Amino acid sequence: MTKQLLLIDGNSVAFRAFFALHSQLDKFTNQNGLHTTAIYGFNLMLDHILKIVKPDAALVAFDAGKTTFRTAMFADYKSGRAKTPPELSEQMPYLKQLVAARGIKSYELANYEADDIIGTLAQQASQSDYKTTIVTGDRDLTQLATEQVTVSVTHKGVTEVEHYTPAHVLEKFGLTPAQIVDMKGLMGDTSDNYPGVTKVGEKTAIKLLKEYDSIENLYDHIDDLKQSKMKDHLIEDHDLAMMSKKLARINQSAPLEVELSELTYLGDQTDELIKFYQQMNFRSFLTKMNVEQTELSLEAPVDKPIDYTVLTAANLDLVKQFDQPVSFYLEMPAANYHVSDFAGFVIGNNDQWFVSRDVDLLKQPALAQVLASTKISKNVFNAKAMIVGLHRLGVQLQNVNFDLLLVSYLLNTNDNSDDLGLVAREHGYEDVQEDEIVYGKGAKLAIPADDSVLFTHLAKKARTIDLLSSQLFDELDQNEQTPLYTDIELPLTNVLAQMEIMGIKVDVDRLSAMGSKLVERLSEIEQTIYQEAGQEFNINSTKQLGEILFEQMKLPVIKKTKTGYSTAVDVLEKLRDQAPIVDNILQYRQIAKLQSTYIEGLLKVVHSSDQKIHTRYLQTLTQTGRLSSVDPNLQNIPIRLEEGRKIRQAFVPSHPDWEIFSSDYSQIELRVLAHITGDKNLQEAFLEDQDIHASTARRIFKLGPNDEIDRNLRRQAKAVNFGIVYGISDYGLSQNIGITRKQAKAFIDTYFEEYPGVKKYIDTVVKQAKKMGYVETLTHRRRYLPDINTKNFNQRSFAERTAMNTPIQGSAADIIKIAMIGMQTALKQQNLQAKMLLQIHDELVFEAPKEEIPVLEKLVPSVMDSAVKLDVPLKVESAHGATWYDAK
DNA sequence: GCACTCACG
């Protein structure tokens, strides 16, 4: 029978695991301050792969030392590589302990790398009756793939792996595994520091090898190549290419001192492993082994049993005893809490938990008074959902102290799952199951019939909230984020809840009438398109559309996507002149979008009870601190094109003789930029209330104060301003305004000369991000950037752009949040009937009686522009009218 | 469930 062999590239996987968890570096330490990220990640990978492979034999290979037979060939091999971080080095000895405790042999060999050990063993295994799986973070090992040997390369994290068989290598590179070394020979390897051929990268290497198979054959036919720079480089670098290929080739006959027969996989060495996990403080792995964690159990109950009391109308007075913070949780299994069923609730503290399925009990004074009490504070998970859910029952929730979801998100914007069990796990608490497991999902979503299943789940949720509060409050404090939570996000939760509950009225008839017209026009255009194409097809299918345009009608292919031809707007616009069908397709797309997303989509979510739409704002989702809006999204209702803008005519006030009133910040992000960077020239433009894009145009195009700025110059300057905010690149700018990359680069260089403060800021913020691993907004909102130091150019560049953009976008989000809280307070204080309904990132939308409009025209801008004090003024513009459309 | 396209700031 075929046996299974598992070979793991220890250094490379540890390295991957270390950087995958880099943002969590400080959270993963044991009692002695040892960092444990690489060990933890490595073990996750082991768990994952052992399940898939079920090996009979296994080995983890490690690199032995600095010098190998490769350094003898090429002195610079792997030189110039950044030193292994000490936080990783310190973990390596323990990693070997882990491997041993899991019943796997480790091995290293002087003068050879882990690759060579693996290559040699894989070779031997193929001659015996073995199937081999190699796990590594290094794609170079794919050269070892054969029908008997699969190379599993770890992806983003460490548990996601991509399995390379010869077929997969072919699909991925268009090459055989044997050609990988030729590819590396031509392209070189920056991380191993061997050169390859000048100016030849992966793409070129693959192209050449597809034609010539190998480096040797390529050079045999070098005279056949057309005269080109590339040919010159190839000839010039012949020796380098040959050497690089040798360096890339994995040695498959290293003088190993181990044999396959010694690699028997023993399985977990339970006692040793438990001791090791305890030493590493790996609670989740201990849980998996069903180990009682005595000394940790007070803090971290793991499957710890829980007692609860079932509440009934008869014993309801039991809840009157509460005189200190209580945890409360109202269970709504569907995501949309405006309409979800109620499964039950839990309330309690100090290991006294009261549960019930009967949410009507919440209306009883004994309970309702606790929830509304301003004396007894409440600890919850997702306060906004609780407020809205309770409101549906006619019950008020006041005095929320701790919101686990919200605090978790502020501590790390990635901890934004709306599942309590998952969020708790991020903080080391393992005993709450995922909702999906308890309630199922999709069509299978159901409330468990078994009382003990439901009640245990609920009680554990309440207990977890209770137990996590002080720890997470401490962490907030350490991050200087307590004011952000207390003064901004927590009060905002309540404001958002009120906006969602209020909803916005929709003129359903109007929307339907617009829909009918669109449907008519759609079928007309459809017929025209079919005629022009000479056949009927599904216009919505990009695949079919691509075939018609680019194969049958032979239009030039401008851009391709991963899967075929691109038919996106920018492509079609370039083809406009070539065939009338293109214009019609653009028309069709525009109208189809309006019809399906905005007419049908919105009609579907109008509540029949009040003819209103009640969106949900997600307060704990975005990486920058912005809100998002779902079910439906009311933050992307059309405005740019008149056709679509008319949709806004269907958004109307909820009372006769009321109007829609809207105020928006003008250029808030650029003003924030001027403030944060301290750039005097940019600040001056805002202090003098100049047209900012015109002012930028004047500077970057070196125009005099009286020169006219034509529309095109202003448009280009505007694009440059956007580019700066987004974290500029010459390529991105050139694409956006249709100029060459060189011109774009010149614009950017001039911009930085004119605005030196901006340049300085960008350099500083990126440096800061590289050092600290995160960036911050005005209010200490934090975003971790785990990729900021990665070797991968794309990932790193992206992280760098994010480092520049997040403080700007995020601070603008902070400002409008503060303004919203101020507005809610002001409306109440002044006894106004006006209601705040929507937030669209830099805009607030209200409805109000006509007579209050003059009040709002003063009040709203004054609250908005005084939300924070910046070094430049904030500017607010307002409008009002009978519908949202008319508020322009 | 992913890819593509397109709506907004």
Add this chain to the structure above:
DNA sequence: ACGTACGTGAGTGCC
């Protein structure tokens, strides 16, 4: 040499 603008949500097609 690399291959990009920042942040979102929703509908449709296709596997």
